Amino acid sequence: MSPTAATKGPPFRRVALIGVGLIGSSLARVLRREGLAREIVGCARSQATRDTCLKLGLVEAMHESPAAAVAGADLVVLCTPLGTYDDIARAMAPGLAPGAIVSDVGSVKEQVIRDVVQHLPDGVHFVPGHPIAGTEHSGPEAGFADLFAERWCILTPPPGTDEAAVEAVAELWRRCGSMVEIMDAHHHDRVLAVTSHLPHLIAYTIVGTASDVENSIQAEVAKFAAGGFRDFTRIAASDPVMWRDVFLNNREAVLEILQRFNEDLTVLQRAIRWGEGDTLEALFRRTREIRRSVVAAHQAGTFDAREPDRASRSRSDPDRPGRPEE
Numbered sequence: 001m002s003p004t005a006a007t008k009g010p011p012f013r014r015v016a017l018i019g020v021g022l023i024g025s026s027l028a029r030v031l032r033r034e035g036l037a038r039e040i041v042g043c044a045r046s047q048a049t050r051d052t053c054l055k056l057g058l059v060e061a062m063h064e065s066p067a068a069a070v071a072g073a074d075l076v077v078l079c080t081p082l083g084t085y086d087d088i089a090r091a092m093a094p095g096l097a098p099g100a101i102v103s104d105v106g107s108v109k110e111q112v113i114r115d116v117v118q119h120l121p122d123g124v125h126f127v128p129g130h131p132i133a134g135t136e137h138s139g140p141e142a143g144f145a146d147l148f149a150e151r152w153c154i155l156t157p158p159p160g161t162d163e164a165a166v167e168a169v170a171e172l173w174r175r176c177g178s179m180v181e182i183m184d185a186h187h188h189d190r191v192l193a194v195t196s197h198l199p200h201l202i203a204y205t206i207v208g209t210a211s212d213v214e215n216s217i218q219a220e221v222a223k224f225a226a227g228g229f230r231d232f233t234r235i236a237a238s239d240p241v242m243w244r245d246v247f248l249n250n251r252e253a254v255l256e257i258l259q260r261f262n263e264d265l266t267v268l269q270r271a272i273r274w275g276e277g278d279t280l281e282a283l284f285r286r287t288r289e290i291r292r293s294v295v296a297a298h299q300a301g302t303f304d305a306r307e308p309d310r311a312s313r314s315r316s317d318p319d320r321p322g323r324p325e326e
Contacts, residue, residue: 011168012037016073018066018088020044020053021239022134023105024079025143028058030176033145043069052140067095075172077129078104078116082245085112089119098123101165105131107192107242109156109185111249117158125165128156128185131178132196136237149177156185193253198261200243201254203235 015037017024024042031037042059043066044050050062063069070076070092078085085104096102102124106112109128117126133151135142153173157166170180183191210221210229225233247254271279 010035010038011172012075014039014041014073014075016041016043016070016076017059018043018069018076018078018092019080019084020049020058020062020140021079022138022142023131023147024077025053025056025058025140026133026145026147027077027079027105027143027176028053029143029145030148032058034175036172036175037075041069041073049140056140058140058143066092070095070097070100072097074100075168076100076102078102078106081239081242082106082108082112082249083241086115086119089116093119093121096121096124099125101125101127101168103127103129103169105129107196107246108250109188113156113158113185125162126158127161127166127169128158129169129173130154130156130188130192131173131176133178134238136234138239138242146177148173151178152181153178154181154183154188156183156188158185189250189253190256193250193257197246197250197254198257200235200238201247201258202261203232204243206232207236 015031017028017040020028020042028040028042031040040059041061041063042050042053043063044053045064047064050064053059053062066088074097076092076096078088080088085106089102098121102116102120103126104112104116106128107130109130112128113126116128120126131148131151131153133147135147153176155166155170155173166182170182173180206229213221221229268280268283270276
């Protein structure tokens with residue numbers, strides 16, 4: 001599975017997590033629970049975050065310097081906003097050991113490969129990853145070990161990546177409870193523009209529109225919020241810095257699908273204006289079938305593994321808050 005797989009014990013000697021927020025802290029928890037690393041260290045700019053991680057027992061040590069954090073690590077995982085990758089990769093490069101594996105958890109992959117690979121020394125393997133999991137909460141206190149359970153993790157290794165390194169990262173995510181898919185980076189970014197990035201953009205826009213309506217209506221928006229609007233507010237509560245970087249780093253794919261969406265919205269606008277009920281009903285029936293296929297694929301509901309009987313609770317209460325996917 002890894003450079004240490006030939007020996008008994010944890011598959012990784014030392015795992016360095018660069019950034020220990022929701023995803024990084026959840027990964028630290030599941031690594032510890034499953035015994036996947038002999039030592040876990042973290043890196044964070046804020047002294048308060050470093051102190052919190054140590055207090056929570058997530059890591060053995062915390063560092064401010066990326067180069068110090070990755071020293072001696074056979075696995076490094078970038079868990080910071082996408083806009084930081086270039087600087088972090090440059091800063092940590094001198095500390096990377098030959099044969100080390102570098103991965104990440106970002107929601108965009110083509111730009112990540114361009115930003116990171118240029119700084120990595122020869123003999124260091126880069127296996128980009130994207131666990132499609134998350135909540136609207138952030139920070140090391142927000143993480144939990146089952147965040148990745150029954151969720152997809154997509155790996156986008158560049159052509160020529162060491163196969164053993166790819167399998168090591170794939171097996172790590174499997175042992176975290178994820179289902180693993182290998183995908184071309186460009187294809188990943190187009191798919192996620194549809195399934196994740198556009199929905200977040202719509203949520204931010206709808207909630208922003210609601211905040212701009214006249215005062216006489218604004219007070220009632222929160223008071224009488226229906227399930228659909230509540231779900232939008234939950235998604236719109238996601239980390240602003242992270243999502244700013246997602247849109248800027250996947251702008252071409254997002255703009256392409258946004259144009260398609262605007263064209264479809266124009267069709268709906270015309271159907272409503274001219275009373276074309278058949279057009280509306282046909283669309284609503286088709287989209288309901290898509291929802292049913294999502295449920296059949298076990299990718300619907302809250303998917304918070306800390307809650308018992310997730311599927312049945314989701315069916316009985318479809319408005320119950322869930323997790324916005326990254």
